[in-house]
Amino acid sequence: MENLRPILYLSLVFLLFLIWQAWRVDYGPEPLVQAQEAAAQLGQDIAELREDVPDSPAAEARRVPTETQTVTGVSRGVVRVVTDTFDLLIDTRGGDLIQVDLPSYPVSLKTPDQATRILDERRRSYVAQSGLVHDRITDVDTEDRAPSHHAVFTAQASEYRLAEGQDELRVPLVWESDEGIRVTKTYTFRRGDFLIGLEHLVENNSNQDWIGRQYRQLRHGPTPPRDSWFLYTFTGAAYFDDKYVKESLEGIGNSISQREIINGWIAIIEHYFLSSWIPFEGENNLLYARELSAQGQPHHIIGLRSEAMVVPAGNSGVLESRLWIGPKLQQPLSEITRGLELTVDYGIFTFLAKPLFWLLRVIHDFVGNWGWAIIVLTLLIKLAFFHLSATSYRSMAKMRAAQPKMMALKERFGDDKQRMNQALMELYKKEKINPLGGCLPILVQIPVFIALYWVLLESVELRQAPWIFWLQDLSVRDPFFVLPLLMGASMIVQFKLNPAPIDPIQAKIMMALPVVFTVFFAFFPAGLVLYWLTNNILSIAQQYYITRKIEDSMPKPGSGKKAKSSASD
Secondary structure (H helix, E strand, C coil), X not given: CCCCHHHHHHXXXXXXXXXXXXXXXXXXXXXXXXXXXXXXXXXXXXXXXXXXXXXXXXXXXCCCCCCCCCCCCCCCCEEEEECCCCEEEEECECCCEEEEEEEEEEEECCEEEEEEEEEEHHHHCEEEEEEEEECCEXXXXXXXXXXXXXXXXXXXXXXXXXXXXXXXXXXXXXXXCCCCEEEEEEEEEECCCCEEEEXXXXXXXXXXXXXXXXXXXXXXXXXXXXXXXXXXXXXXXXXXXXXXXXXXXXXXXXXXXXXXXXXXXXXXXXXXXXXXXXXXXXXXXXXXXXXXXXXXXXXXXXXXXXCCEEECCCCEEEEEEEEEEEECCHHHHXXXXXXXXXXXXXXXXXXXXXXXXXXXXXXXXHHCCHHHHHHHHHHHHHHHCHHHHHHHHHHHHHHHHCHHHHHHHHHHHCCCHHHHHHHXXXXXXXXXCCCCCCCHHHHHHHHHHHXXXXXXXXXXXXCCCCCCCCCCCCCCCCCCCHHHHHHHHHHXXXXXXXXXXXXXXXXXXXXXXXXXXXXXXXXXXXHHHHHHHHHHHHHHHHHHHHHHHHHHHCCCCCCCCCCCCCCCC
């Protein structure tokens, strides 16, 4: 085995991992249309879809049309709500949340006054909808006994603001039928919270029982185009039914089977942010998904429908739910309901990534800066694998010391690979060199490295987090490419400390790898590059020390001395 083969293999493995992340497309093909161009043409007609209301249990199933129908002549208005966490619009038709901005999360540091927009009906057809449906009763027209998200509500004001010193803001919308059924749909906003309360108060002033269910659904247009070719982050639907499941928006009607779930929730997730309808503990809901079409463009719906509630004539009842619209903050999400923190998707190494993020957050609480926290965490990881790394470096140092003998064998046997390999194995045995000793210890560390990669990529806490000098946002690339260039230089130093390749082709590949990695990392978030650069520097220091120690213990040419023994070898 050539002496640099383990390092070459590991470098290629990591490079393939980066390429795989860049090309990976989860659960289906890329959308055929561009989301913003398509949704911008829809205007207000999409809010008038009738087929996006879930069927009541006794109703006959209707075929989902290929082209939707619209209802005309229905007035609409908007109610603006401003709190410390939200600046949003509620449509009085249906009480839908049609636009939600997060003032505390600006789009970029260059535009601090431009809030990140999550829900956006006009450009992305991304809306949080909810309403009521009445169970079918024989010989009774139930269509107008419950307000769906197409019903027109009235509001007491066109704008609500959370006042200074006020901790809670309630926004009521009222609908009333000709029979005297009155429904008050109330949103509740709390200071410093991204969790919105929803309440449907049903007052039955008719002469017969009211039997209805609430539904909550998220509607989204086509999947938006990817922000970066180099970094893949999932945008699509998700739900929890004893396990966390992600589904691409395209084909959602076929991929999600309609069924009853308990303690489940639904969400639409994107990089750093999500919206999620969250029932209360113990609720039994029907999970459903649909795909509709408006003006030739697809619209995808995932929703939950509750069990029936009976409100006798002359009585009232309340149906409640919760809606999270905001950043994927792991601590508050984990406290709301089971599994919601899994929307921060760390991949197959979540079991490693979670404790790594916990440790990173603890370090940040102590040092007060995410950049220094990354450096300290990298140091701790390096210390944890110190002995494994030392085993690898000792093996490479011995191979480096035996390099002259290996080159002599190369000259002696030329292109006779079989005899060359036999001679190398005899040399390894004589010099007590384990050719796999440089590879296996590093293989053990790869899952940790990949887990930390996802921690730094997925954690919204690092979004727009500054470090020092020109690096004021660790979640985007280094604007001057300083860190990637330093990382590439550190890789060259590492390769210089390794034994030189015998195979000239292998030598060329090894010299090309720093350039390839530098190009890749030039477009990676600065936090990731900072971690990799710090890890390289620590590795160089450890490898240099061990290499010098091994070389000093080897006999000098012509000295006639035996090699010093080392208990650590």
